[in-house]
Amino acid sequence: MSVVYLLIGFVLLVVGGEFLVRSSVALSFKLNISRMVIGLTVVSFATSAPELLVSLQAAISGFSDISLGNIIGSNIANLGLVLGITAMISPLMIDRDFYRINWPVMMIFSIVLYFFLSSNGKLTRIEGFALLAGLAVYLFFLIKRSRKKDDIVIEEVDEKLSSVSNFKMIVWLLIGILALWGGSELLVKGAVDLATQLGVSERVISVTMIAVGTSVPELAASVIAAVKKEKALSLGNLIGSNIFNIASVLGITAIIQPIVMQSPKILTNDIFWMLGIAFFLTPLAFLPKKLEIGRLKGFILFLAYSVFVALAFIN
Secondary structure (H helix, E strand, O other): OHHHHHHHHHHHHHHHHHHHHHHHHHHHHHOOOOHHHHHHHHHHHHHOHHHHHHHHHHHHOOOHHHHHHHHHHHHHHHHHHHHHHHHHHOOEEOOOHHHHHHHHHHHHHHHHHHHHHHHHOEEOHHHHHHHHHHHHHHHHHHHHHHOOOOOOOOOOOOHHHHHOOHHHHHHHHHHHHHHHHHHHHHHHHHHHHHHHHHOOOHHHHHHHHHHHHHOHHHHHHHHHHHHOOOHHHHHHHHHHHHHHHHHHHHHHHHHHOOEEOOOOHHHHHHHHHHHHHHHHHHHHHHOOOOOEEOHHHHHHHHHHHHHHHHHHHHO
16 A cells, blocks of 8 residues: 555645646736746746655654655756756756856755754754745845846746636645645655565655655656757756755755754765765766766766665665
8 A cells, every 4th residue: 555655645746746836827927927037936946845745744744854865865866867867868958057056056055954964963943944045045146147147047937827817726726735735645654654564764765766756847847858959948957956955845844843864874875975966967067078968978877876776775
C-alpha cells in the first residue's frame, strides 16, 4: 500500500500544482499585475507549492528529515537528473545572467543553508525569516533589472488565463489546494511506510524518491522547453527552482514549524552533493566548449546523480 500511497500522492501533487499555477496566474491578471512580475514571482511560488506542502506536512508530523531531504534531494535532482536529461535531448546555450546573477545567488542560498544547519542542527523561525528576506531582496533586484532589460529569462505565462471567469478561477484554486493537501498527506505517509518496510531511513526515501516526484514538474517543463529549442528557459527554470526551494519552501516551513535535523548524514553527505553539483556547473559551462552544456556534459550530470542515488541506498 505504501507504493500506492506514493503514486497517488505524486499524481495529486502534479495535478494540484498545475491547477494552483493556473488559478494564481488568472488571479494575478485580474489584479492587473504585469506579465513580467507574474512570471518572476507568482509562477515561481506556485510551482514550488508541491515541495512546500510536502515539507510542511512532514515537519508538522515530526518527520523533519523528509522536509530537508525533499528540498536537498530536489535541488540535486534538478541539476543532475533534470538538467542532465534535458541537455542530452538538446544542448543548452547558457546566457551571461547564469554566472553573473542566478548561479551566484543559488550558491549563496545553498551555503547559507549549510551554515544554518551546521550551527545548531536545525532551521529556526528567525533563520526562516532570513531566507525569505533574502528571497525578497533577490526578487526586487530581478524585477527592477528586468524592467531595464528585455533579455531577462522569465517563467512562461499563458496569456489565455487573463480571460478566465471568476467562478472557474475559484474552482481551479480549490482543486489545487485540495489536491496538494491530499497529495502531501499520502506522499509523507507512503514514504514513512516504505522506509520502514525497506529498512532504510526516511531521509533516504526523501532525497531520492520524493525528491524525484516533486521535481517532475521541472522535468516536464525543461524537456518541453528543450524540444521546442527554448534553451535559456530550461536552465533559468532549474536555477530559479533551486533558489525558491531553499528560500521560500524551507523559509516558510521553518517559520510555521522549526525544522530539526534528525539524521547527521543530511549535513555530512547530502548537502555536500547539492553544493558539489551546483558548484560543478560553472566549470562545466566553460570547459571545453564555452557557455554550452552539450550531450556529453548532460550525461556526466546524469551519471553523477545516478551515483548519488546508488550511494544513498548503500550507505
